[in-house]
Amino acid sequence: MSGPDGEPFGGAWLGESPGHGPLTADGDFRERASAALSDSQLRHNLAFATRAIRVKRAAAVGELPDWEQLREAGRAIKERTLRHLDRHLIALEESVVRAGGVVHWARDGQEANRTIQELVAAAGASEVIKAKSLTTEEIALNEALAHLGVRAWETDLAQLIVQLGQDTPSHILVPAIHRNRAEIRSLLMRTLDSVPADLSDDPAELVEVVRTNLRERLLSTSVGISGVNFAVAETGTVVLVESEGNARMCTTLPDVLISVMGIEKVIPTRQDLEVYLQLLPRSSTAERMNPYTSLWSGVSDGDGPREFHLVLLDNGRTSALADQIGRQALSCIRCSACLNVCPVYERTGGHAYGSVYPGPIGAVLTPMLAGLDAAGSLPYASSLCGACYEVCPVKIDIPKLLVHLRAAEVEHRPAQRPLRHAAGRQAMKAVAFMLARRRLYELAQRLARLAQRPLARGGRIRRLPGPLAGWTATRDLQELPQETFREWWRRREAP
Amino acid sequence: MSDARAQILSRIREGLADVPAGERPEDVPVPRDYRREGHADSARLTSELLERLAEYGAVARVVAARELAQAIAGFCDLHGLRRLAAPPALVRRLHVDGVHLVADEGLSIAEIDTIGAAITGCSVAIAQTGTVVLDGSELCGRRALSLVVDHHLCLLGSDQVVELVPEAFDRLAGAIESRRPITMISGPSATSDIELRRVQGLHGPRKLAVFVLEGA
Numbered sequence: 055m056s057g058p059d060g061e062p063f064g065g066a067w068l069g070e071s072p073g074h075g076p077l078t079a080d081g082d083f084r085e086r087a088s089a090a091l092s093d094s095q096l097r098h099n100l101a102f103a104t105r106a107i108r109v110k111r112a113a114a115v116g117e118l119p120d121w122e123q124l125r126e127a128g129r130a131i132k133e134r135t136l137r138h139l140d141r142h143l144i145a146l147e148e149s150v151v152r153a154g155g156v157v158h159w160a161r162d163g164q165e166a167n168r169t170i171q172e173l174v175a176a177a178g179a180s181e182v183i184k185a186k187s188l189t190t191e192e193i194a195l196n197e198a199l200a201h202l203g204v205r206a207w208e209t210d211l212a213q214l215i216v217q218l219g220q221d222t223p224s225h226i227l228v229p230a231i232h233r234n235r236a237e238i239r240s241l242l243m244r245t246l247d248s249v250p251a252d253l254s255d256d257p258a259e260l261v262e263v264v265r266t267n268l269r270e271r272l273l274s275t276s277v278g279i280s281g282v283n284f285a286v287a288e289t290g291t292v293v294l295v296e297s298e299g300n301a302r303m304c305t306t307l308p309d310v311l312i313s314v315m316g317i318e319k320v321i322p323t324r325q326d327l328e329v330y331l332q333l334l335p336r337s338s339t340a341e342r343m344n345p346y347t348s349l350w351s352g353v354s355d356g357d358g359p360r361e362f363h364l365v366l367l368d369n370g371r372t373s374a375l376a377d378q379i380g381r382q383a384l385s386c387i388r389c390s391a392c393l394n395v396c397p398v399y400e401r402t403g404g405h406a407y408g409s410v411y412p413g414p415i416g417a418v419l420t421p422m423l424a425g426l427d428a429a430g431s432l433p434y435a436s437s438l439c440g441a442c443y444e445v446c447p448v449k450i451d452i453p454k455l456l457v458h459l460r461a462a463e464v465e466h467r468p469a470q471r472p473l474r475h476a477a478g479r480q481a482m483k484a485v486a487f488m489l490a491r492r493r494l495y496e497l498a499q500r501l502a503r504l505a506q507r508p509l510a511r512g513g514r515i516r517r518l519p520g521p522l523a524g525w526t527a528t529r530d531l532q533e534l535p536q537e538t539f540r541e542w543w544r545r546r547e548a549p
Numbered sequence: 550m551s552d553a554r555a556q557i558l559s560r561i562r563e564g565l566a567d568v569p570a571g572e573r574p575e576d577v578p579v580p581r582d583y584r585r586e587g588h589a590d591s592a593r594l595t596s597e598l599l600e601r602l603a604e605y606g607a608v609a610r611v612v613a614a615r616e617l618a619q620a621i622a623g624f625c626d627l628h629g630l631r632r633l634a635a636p637p638a639l640v641r642r643l644h645v646d647g648v649h650l651v652a653d654e655g656l657s658i659a660e661i662d663t664i665g666a667a668i669t670g671c672s673v674a675i676a677q678t679g680t681v682v683l684d685g686s687e688l689c690g691r692r693a694l695s696l697v698v699d700h701h702l703c704l705l706g707s708d709q710v711v712e713l714v715p716e717a718f719d720r721l722a723g724a725i726e727s728r729r730p731i732t733m734i735s736g737p738s739a740t741s742d743i744e745l746r747r748v749q750g751l752h753g754p755r756k757l758a759v760f761v762l763e764g765a
Contacts, residue, residue: 119584120582120583123584124583126580126582127582130579130580133577134574134577134579137565137568137572137577138568138572138574138577140561140565141574142574144558153728159554160553161553165553209752257748261748265750265752273662273697274658289726297738297740298740298752298753299696299751299752299754300752302732303696303752306692306696306730307658317557317561322574324718324722327718328585328714328715328717328718331733342677342678342679342735343675343678343680343733344735345605345734345735345737345739346732346735346738346753347733348732349733350731351729351730354685354728354730356655356691357692357730358692366557368560373564376563376564376565
């Protein structure tokens, strides 16, 4: 789909691919996962980290007697918002403008980047400070600014580690989770100025080095860029949640503040914040409340930036919205609880997903934003265990979306692999024919018992032949029993 | 740019073709069965707040109103502080021997950084989560004041403590509607980015102290 001028609209539902980018890494999940599985340092880091946070999160959530009621409210508010997204965005724009801010609309990442480049140029800045924002990763903002000769400094510790390591984030919340303290120490020594030669790998010392190094920049840069956790339509209040204090600095100290938000981040009223500011801290960092939450509306005289710009980003969200089942994925508040509970993510890590949105939510959001051509393997990156749905604070039914997207991907295949698709369809028809007729089914069971004889050993079938070999590549099948239930029942019934 | 706006809104409407034309946002039910009212036992609220703040590594205690100046002086002494930056309205109401209260009347960021310590009031505090909230009102001061310094001392009355987050948002309604910037603070700055171990003191004050005044 594209706009009336034929301009690409960032992320079609089926078919069009925007090419390689933060949502569309090369290759296929299975290939990348295979590579990741053999990285034992990564697996060790991930297992340790995700287990630790699962335990903490369960405690934080378990403390609240009304957690389930909060989840239901969280889900319902997002449903209300998404079903009337246009109204809420218009109200948000009015409120922000009334409070002295400027609102910009961007159909895709390139348009957002152009807008931001112009704002930075107008401010005459050659450097900007950034608070961590996945949305700016999604649109590769730093690279776009670099083209202009503008240096974007990440100020969030993990983002800085990722930036200095010329790496990519592997987790929504803890982007450098794939690095341990020794790796971080050597990275800082290599890339930062005036790092003491006897620096240990004690986290407290590492943090001190980063604090000193960033502080001067934080206190004196004239343009700040941030993301947005929530934006209240009723009052134009923008909300940013953090732990370190760098986001407060980026949004308070510069003259010009630019905040980038996906259009799905809007919520209707200020009262709705009381729900999300309980759901998010406990579900993400497993805290009763995160250290700092900033709320601001437009500009305030004598307090903070004199210019505030809010960039509203589509980049495929309207495509996701048009999918009645898929739409709920836009409720995501980026807590990352689903990542931490997913058995697949725990073993492969985030890079295997090839997207800035990894894990269960990434497996559904990425193909909806970027198209199935780009991310068609992701809905298969799951065992459908459903743990993600259980922990999601806004009750996104991720397993349902995964199955929905798998169906879409299969429908999509004729375009890509017509023969294989046709063969698959025929096979499914034959199986359906057989399953609908009892005598045929029972005949098939008897034939299968015969056929398995050369394959079964010690009660197990370790390798199936031909096209079925893929099934047994990673699992054993149990041998079929000598008697089916019906045969046993018939024998039992006879006197 | 208005092209982008029109196109995005038009795509949204197309995508929402399944939503009945007459439906309004309020027609989508939002059950608010979560706790909206907590208990109001002041002594218990204060002790919960102090406990939670202490868990974050903040210094939190009850101070009798008539001993406030002494307590502030003691805090400054302990940390070798001679000056405290403060909102002008607070400077007018406080006098502390041996400590120079510097009114934040257009102080530069560098000046605040040099002074290195600030004292402010507070709008509301949340006992359940160990949170103090500043709302840009005259006793709280502007955001940079409690951000750039390394020591932040926050004063509040015991009647400013509520149990739950929704109660705090009810009290903040006025500030939000007046579009004042608000900062919710739950402990000194921290990060868990290195192997998920929580380490304190990144940006933002490394020392947070909260005095809850009684008998004001």
